[in-house]
Amino acid sequence: MGFPGTAATKLVAQQNELYSLGSRLSQKIWLFNKLVWEPMNSEGFRKLTYNAADQKASELMVAPYRDLPADIPFIGTHAWPAQAAVHAGLTNVVDAIPDNWPMALHLAEGAVHAVQTPSAYLGYKALRGMDKKRTLNPMPEGSLYCTGHYIDHELVVNIPFDCLKRIDRALDGSPTRYLLSVGGAGAQQDLFQGIIEHMLPFIDADQAALFVNVGDHADVWESLKARIPQLANATEHFDDFGEIQAYAESALEGEAHGIHAFGSSDIFAAVYSTNLLMRACDLLVTKPSELAFYPVPKLMIKRVGGHEAWGAIRAAEVGDGTYELETLQEICGMIDLVQAEPAIIADMCDNIVAADAVGTYDGAYRVVQLACGDDAGAAIAE
Incomplete structure (x- = not known):
């Protein structure tokens, strides 16, 4: 959103408007919430096929990243910037996944993934429910870490x-x-x-x-x-x-x-x-x-x-x-x-x-450690 006029900003802004509209409608129309919004946000975004489409669309977002050094530590607080950073050739990309419900929407192939809770770790590790017809191979070792909750320093x-x-x-x-x-x-x-x-x-x-x-x-x-x-x-x-x-x-x-x-x-x-x-x-x-x-x-x-x-x-x-x-x-x-x-x-x-x-709220610190290459100090549970 910080690069007006780019394809990245236009795509994010349009999707944000659609999502906001859906959120508002879900609170006004009971049937829309039951038949569309709830299942889309819990099961629709969970599908690996949904992520495949996003991965391709994020190729249009690479322009803002092209002038960055390839080895700069980069943290994406949504899958789209993380995906775009990988497409742009950045090599130290961390995808900080926000939700506690595992969804393929949040995957960024080629990035290191961080989650906030042990339950999310297991769900993402097994790619739980992301393909209803088959059991998927687990995420590779070293591609996923449970860091704890992402909390601002002054609050912690x-x-x-x-x-x-x-x-x-x-x-x-x-x-x-x-x-x-x-x-x-x-x-x-x-x-x-x-x-x-x-x-x-x-x-x-x-x-x-x-x-x-x-x-x-x-x-x-x-x-x-x-x-x-x-x-x-x-x-x-x-x-x-x-x-x-x-x-x-x-x-x-x-x-x-x-x-x-x-x-x-x-x-x-x-x-x-x-x-x-x-x-x-x-x-x-x-x-x-x-x-x-x-x-x-x-x-x-x-x-x-x-x-x-x-x-x-x-x-x-x-x-x-x-x-x-x-x-x-x-x-x-x-x-x-x-x-x-x-x-x-x-x-x-x-x-x-x-x-x-016990470090539950230290996730933001550990995500930064991950981006800087300190895998050993970043995880609290696997």
Whole structure:
């Protein structure tokens, strides 16, 4: 996306628009979700034949890579740039696979592959279910590593401090801080409305505070304000990344009350605002996508696409998040439970600290090690 006018950017932008449209439709049309979106995201993208078509299409994306040294360490956070880098002749390519559900969509032949969990490692190693008619040969030795969760440095190094602050707030009766993160497609508005409306009595009683990051979807916030009159009183932090950063830093040590809305027309600032706010929140409310792996207590709302289900399973088993809450009733029930028993957040924090101690959240460091040729130090489990 950083090379406007190139075939690579045009292809990615077009596919992103289609995927976003599908995500939104899946939340509005039950039958479309059941018959098209869920099976496509869990089984359609799983097929090896789907990957073969992608591998060929990615040959059109090589132009931005041609001026790079062939031996430069390169990390693709999606299969397409990893595939294109291999096609361009780069030799130290790592394909950092995000999903916990093995899908051939994420393979980049010729690259070294990284996954975040042991279950994903076994699934990819065996190419599980990627051809329903036959058992495939496993991925070759040295082509796949389980590195742990891909987490930003500033979040990893501050895990002990941030968890201690959350535990203190849980035990001293401070308002529970919820961070509601709007996904990249801007879907699930009806669900967000129901969650916010349910939380309003807790917020009015100063028993909860709400951060809403709509990312680069300002229209989502305007729509929510039109639906929920009380949001007119929310404090808005839009299109001023410095101000968003300053508020997030002040909330780390200070108090947080009421409702705060965040957003930015710059997609990079929009996404990173969640990282900043994450440290100051007590419970992240998110669908089980990439954020399912982050070291923050999480309330997992309904997935958008069948592939996301296994993100919630991972969080529930690590103990740093809930299981997937598939209905508004379930979500509201969990919010009520957390409000009544804030020690649930403290328990999740204890699990995060324990997982951190064994390197669960060190995946990003290990992916860099892989790209730099340190195979021995990169894997935590095979």
